[in-house]
Amino acid sequence: MANTLNIIQAINQALMVEMKNDKTIVVYGEDVGIEGGVFRATVDLQKTYGKERVFDTPLAESAIVGTAIGMAINGLKPVVEMQFSGFSYPAFNQIISHVARMRNRSRGQYNLPMVIRAPYGGGIRALEHHSESTEALYSQIPGLKVVIPSTPYDAKGLLISALRDPDPVLFWEPKRIYRAFKQEIPEEAYEIPIGKAKVINEGKDITVVSWGAMIPDVQKALKLIEKENVSVELIDLRTIAPIDRETIAQSVKKTGRFLVVHEAPKTLGVGAELISIVNEKAFLSLEAPPTRLTGFDTTFPLPRGEKHYIPSPERIAKTIMDIVKY
Amino acid sequence: MANTLNIIQAINQALMVEMKNDKTIVVYGEDVGIEGGVFRATVDLQKTYGKERVFDTPLAESAIVGTAIGMAINGLKPVVEMQFSGFSYPAFNQIISHVARMRNRSRGQYNLPMVIRAPYGGGIRALEHHSESTEALYSQIPGLKVVIPSTPYDAKGLLISALRDPDPVLFWEPKRIYRAFKQEIPEEAYEIPIGKAKVINEGKDITVVSWGAMIPDVQKALKLIEKENVSVELIDLRTIAPIDRETIAQSVKKTGRFLVVHEAPKTLGVGAELISIVNEKAFLSLEAPPTRLTGFDTTFPLPRGEKHYIPSPERIAKTIMDIVKY
């Protein structure tokens, strides 16, 4: 059936259908119940599944995650929301010390099938702490999976996979494009595998890797250089941990050139890992330095400065051309 | 005057001399007062400078860092201890949201001259959370400086620089070699600049970068290949944020080969950043893939498994030879 949704609606639908399939799912966090989330990701869930399974909590991220650990140990599948990724830090200790480690600590006795959702990224003219991209912080922690969708179709399929995953998944949502466009997607549940990147366009001159809210900007950049006769292979990483090294290595072996575009700061961002992977897996194919175009090594600026921060389609286009001409 | 100290003693002496020079320094944390720290880094400070300037706190890392922010705003220079780097996570929100950002947020009005000290790293046969290497987590945060010494001389000089730095510094101490060896060092205060790597050995065949407790292991590795006629340029990074890119780029331009050795996990570790820097600054000089030899992408094992985790001198030696023979 036709079912044309934007990303936030697709996320909501994933929860809606999967909560029906899986009675162990419970959804909670700050303002996710009555209000349905400040971005409406959980809207109508409480009405549909009741206050036992969908509820508001006191304002305390550490306890939201910490109690989810207990719930998962005790047989439920908690899906908790951090209202913004920038407010996940009070839960950092629970995430790194327990969410990521309980399975290993107990030698497989306690796995933690849980999902931590959060909107991430800038460009919505928001207050401080509401704009940051934190995938690198979490993707380096052994024991976690980190997923970022860039389309409604992927958002629903990846979230359903996350809900069915026996391991803890951080599901980081590109809030800048929550409502940017719609797609026709299946109404029923479907999965998109975690750990697999998606080749959006095949190409032979350069590999460009990005994810989340940057994908549409990269696509705009490709439009800008349409006439330049450059064949770009565009890859949506989709899973940031564990990275699909195979798809990237194959691509760079073919193209010999590599650009990663992300909105998080440059230093120790995921771009650094991708460049290292390219060096490890495709060194002899490289025809130009693998390159990263990223946010600055600064705090995300308040709205009057934010347009400078996120790499623009124009900068992306220019960088691609610079690499191709190298 | 002769003053032969190990690293922990050098740290203690740095605090001892600088607290005399600078009356605004206060030292606090869990067990740093009466006990002088679980590793004795702050021993005798309370006796010397009194309970007002050196004191024990309740068990709460967020408040230890959070109150230090207030102290720094109000004109003091707090030096706080996280008992182990693995217990800094409850303070993560204060560190990333405030320590790193107060200066930028207030457009230079409130700088935070403060030091957060913590022992880091494994190999002391300790319980869980007592062995981790977390430099990558903190080094990616704009607004922080991260320093790791590898010798008593550097430990004292770098800590004094940190104490005099107008910006917040995370001073991560290589606990595995706290007492490994002694050096003769000056009794008085001296500085070693933050942000500058140290070339330990000059060489022309390969650049090896490491830091902290791995330096002696790399040196052992070099001993193992002494007869191989390989000229190794060994660099101690010393400051992890901001990285001294110049020294590294110059070296790789000369040697054409690059290895980074660290004990933290591989994925998104500081090695990834260094490889990216090498690609950005010395791509055309590269004669072999820049390589990282690191801890595994796992939680640091409990003692019965730890010997496998930290790259051994033998593995380091073999990796160097593999790269040189590439």
Added chain:
Amino acid sequence: MDFKKYNPLENKIYQVLNHKGEVVNKDDIPSLNNDQLVYLYKMMLYTRIIDDKALSYQRQGRMLTYAPNTGQEAAQIGSAYAMDKDDWLVPAFRELGAWLVRGVPLKNIYLYWYGNEWGSHMPEGVKVLPVSVPIASQMQHATGIGMANNIKGEESVVVAYVGDGGTSHGDFHEALNFAAVFKSPVVFIIQNNQYAISTSRKIQTISENLAQKAVAYGLPGIVVDGNDMFAVYNATKEAIDRARNGQGPTLIEAYTYRLGAHTTSDDPTKYRDDKEVEEWREKDPFIRFRKYLVDNNVLDENWEVETKTNLEKEVMETFESIENNSDTEILDIFKYHYEKMTPQLQEQYDDYMSFLEGGK
């Protein structure tokens, strides 16, 4: 006033003026002269105009997200007015009245909400910390400022704000406990406006009130009618005096209500009844304080009309002065992370500038 008479464990609430503007506690009318009373009233007018204008600018698409204060003026103004010149103010983010009383220029406030970091750079001598967005985290800074005062032997005290939502956070616990242990001269004021976005105060905690949480730290706590200017002022003054005399911190719950939305992005009809709002509208701190002034012949209605007009003009002019003139300087994005820009930052700035200069 005597804190002991208002034990939160007996669910007592301290009030001087009831919601009709009647004096219910005659002995506790503070000894403020007419100029002072008029000043307080003017600050109330000022905050309400600033709020109203910001909301209307926001509706016109001229302002970004804004967090209104309407209903909480007494809690903010009454508490800040009890402070001395050298005292520190540590806000959460909804403290307009307190900011104004402490000398934060409106220009800063609007600039902040307009999305420019310079809004948080205070004029010389204004000891007010920037907005702290991560809920409750600022309480620890307040505790630390006070600890430093103790170490340095300085006499100033700290007044710190937090919301009812903030009381659930770990940082609240640790900040109060450290303050108690180190006798940090801080007055912690909970603006209990009954909601944390959509989350009712009843969901935050099942303790009967928030002031009783002081018991956990061996501290005095008190619930005051947060819509009663005099009650807030007196309790804060008493707590400040205690702090200044070395008797340590105090926890004050100002029981109030957010009459407007959480922010301009919020629609409160989703989570609360109009009836509840209407009931609280009758308890508006504005109404009762004005009534008291009128009853006591302190308020000149001509002055009021004129003052409103002047304030409105000032507010509009202030907003317009920043409206088309507040883009962030590119260098500012890079310049304030360290005392000296790192080579990395310098390079990133240079690269970006040369991109801009080379055309788009």
Added chain:
Amino acid sequence: MDFKKYNPLENKIYQVLNHKGEVVNKDDIPSLNNDQLVYLYKMMLYTRIIDDKALSYQRQGRMLTYAPNTGQEAAQIGSAYAMDKDDWLVPAFRELGAWLVRGVPLKNIYLYWYGNEWGSHMPEGVKVLPVSVPIASQMQHATGIGMANNIKGEESVVVAYVGDGGTSHGDFHEALNFAAVFKSPVVFIIQNNQYAISTSRKIQTISENLAQKAVAYGLPGIVVDGNDMFAVYNATKEAIDRARNGQGPTLIEAYTYRLGAHTTSDDPTKYRDDKEVEEWREKDPFIRFRKYLVDNNVLDENWEVETKTNLEKEVMETFESIENNSDTEILDIFKYHYEKMTPQLQEQYDDYMSFLEGGK
């Protein structure tokens, strides 16, 4: 027993046996038969032998860092014994007595302290979480387990432990508050052993006791003599019953003392007087419980001697069985981070194995 008679705000402390082993609260002698009493005593013997052996192995360089329990046996055994078969135990890290009572094999315990993760893998049906090293963090897991019970309609309850040091942590606050708000069936037991490493309980907080912190959450709290097996047992049982009946969580402060070092790496003479230790030695839970048993003709001294000998033998054999046979399998380091090893981990494992196989 009646909690209300022991209001922590009046600084009351609940006791059944005083430190001389005299019954001070006759009505509250629990109805345990002789077998049960002897079992409890045997558990005390067992813990003390395990502690003593671990310490001596450690001195011989055969054991790694170990955290002794001596002095806290009643707090641990008395509380765990009040649990039902299906109840959950959520430890901090110093809960030897509780572990044993709940069926954790000594082999696991020694293996854990010996540095092998398999020590934390419990036998089927033993609902005991692994040691949680980050102080107070485990309390939130306990709250969550209880919340899940409520959602699933299960009857089991959770007993969770934390130290006096842990009460200062933000996670303590949040865990208790969530538990209260969601009526999570948890009994939180503070083992107040007066120290957090070198830090005296007096530095943790200025509240008169730790149980009064329950007031902040609208919860019942009680201080019990933690060296009194019966007091601990009764209070825990009452709190467990409340939890099972849907009346929500309880906070129990077991007032006790760590007679030994914090861990084998610690030298307590650095931070506390021998005199203090001596005073507490007289209050040793062992002495008074034994006295009670002797006075009531429950203890057969021959049985005691024999039991000690058997337990010592078992403990030694258990230790020796793991001593030379507990190296971590290399694959285990990689295998348990995800249900399926990632390609990255597989590669790292393969590389390491081929390095090992290629000679050193």
